[in-house]
Amino acid sequence: MVTGQPFPDQPPALRPGDRVRLVAASSALADLERLQAGLAVLAGWGLALDDDPARLPPRRWGYLAGRDGERAGDLHPEAAPGDRAALLACVRGGWGSARLLERPLTAAGGWLLGFSDVTSLLWHRLATGQGGAIHGPLLTTLAAEPAWSQERLRALLFGEPLDGLDGESWVGGQAEGPLLTANLTVATHLLGTPHLPDLDGAILILEDVGEAPYRIDRMLTHWRLCGALQRLGGIGFGSFEGCDTSEGGDGDAPGFRLEQVLRERTADLGVPVLAGLPVGHGAVNAALPLGVRARLDGDQGRLTVSDPVTGPGR
Numbered sequence: 001m002v003t004g005q006p007f008p009d010q011p012p013a014l015r016p017g018d019r020v021r022l023v024a025a026s027s028a029l030a031d032l033e034r035l036q037a038g039l040a041v042l043a044g045w046g047l048a049l050d051d052d053p054a055r056l057p058p059r060r061w062g063y064l065a066g067r068d069g070e071r072a073g074d075l076h077p078e079a080a081p082g083d084r085a086a087l088l089a090c091v092r093g094g095w096g097s098a099r100l101l102e103r104p105l106t107a108a109g110g111w112l113l114g115f116s117d118v119t120s121l122l123w124h125r126l127a128t129g130q131g132g133a134i135h136g137p138l139l140t141t142l143a144a145e146p147a148w149s150q151e152r153l154r155a156l157l158f159g160e161p162l163d164g165l166d167g168e169s170w171v172g173g174q175a176e177g178p179l180l181t182a183n184l185t186v187a188t189h190l191l192g193t194p195h196l197p198d199l200d201g202a203i204l205i206l207e208d209v210g211e212a213p214y215r216i217d218r219m220l221t222h223w224r225l226c227g228a229l230q231r232l233g234g235i236g237f238g239s240f241e242g243c244d245t246s247e248g249g250d251g252d253a254p255g256f257r258l259e260q261v262l263r264e265r266t267a268d269l270g271v272p273v274l275a276g277l278p279v280g281h282g283a284v285n286a287a288l289p290l291g292v293r294a295r296l297d298g299d300q301g302r303l304t305v306s307d308p309v310t311g312p313g314r
Contacts, residue, residue, distance in 0.1 A: 008131035013159025016046030021085035024065035027094025037143035090114030126197035135181035136287030164304035167274035175234035179294035207238035207280025234296035239282030272298025
């Protein structure tokens with residue numbers, strides 16, 4: 001299956017000396033040390049910070065990293081049009097970025113990097129026809145990524161070829177289409193809103209954390225009831241960290257395991273399905289560009305993407 005929907009233009013590849021802007025769009029920063037470690041990785045790639053990370057710990061409004069206007073301001077710092085940061089790097093996830101979609105968010109340009117709660121901002125970008133969205137490590141998780149995952153993100157940002165990712169084949173077949181990657185819980189709450197990208201023929205990669213199997217079941221059933229899963233060209237599952245519990249059973253009777261739920265809710269869709277991709281809240285969160293052409297091979301158990309700047313991936 002090959003989709004005919006257009007692919008958004010992507011920003012230019014980064015070069016040494018390009019500037020990075022910190023974006024704290026979600027929960028308040030709790031660990032400045034992990035943030036500094038992530039910034040050190042970016043500095044090692046020759047990128048320059050245009051911001052003072054020390055401003056973030058005091059910025060708090062309840063459980064959020066500041067009031068909505070402050071957090072939205074991180075996406076649109078006051079600067080001359082020719083002086084914008086080439087990379088908007090999200091500090092952490094948690095909750096809060098969807099609140100920013102209630103206000104006008106003009107195109108910020110450059111690349112936007114993050115995952116988890118940042119799914120709202122990444123998908124809004126695609127829904128408004130913008131490119132440059134990257135589902136990948138947050139600044140507070142980047143330093144903990146294995147070397148190959150850090151190198152993958154660097155290669156993506158600097159316009160170099162990306163290797164494919166291997167997973168476990170659950171349903172065979174091949175599909176090509178625009179790549180969408182998301183936290184399942186966050187993406188579910190975008191259904192029925194104008195911030196949902198076009199799902200027709202898309203290759204959707206899902207991940208989550210801390211959700212019991214019955215809640216995963218409930219969300220995927222919602223996707224089925226509104227016809228969203230049936231529109232996809234292929235499905236991949238990343239890590240579902242802390243999701244495989246027996247919660248939802250009847251008394252002493254065990255409930256469904258996570259794998260049972262994921263398999264049963266997708267097996268009859270007639271599209272290839274992969275599991276075990278190194279994406280999400282697990283030990284590895286391999287960076288993926290959103291909105292680019294991807295190929296999901298359910299026979300070989302492999303996901304490949306077109307490099308946003310340089311063309312077809314490997």
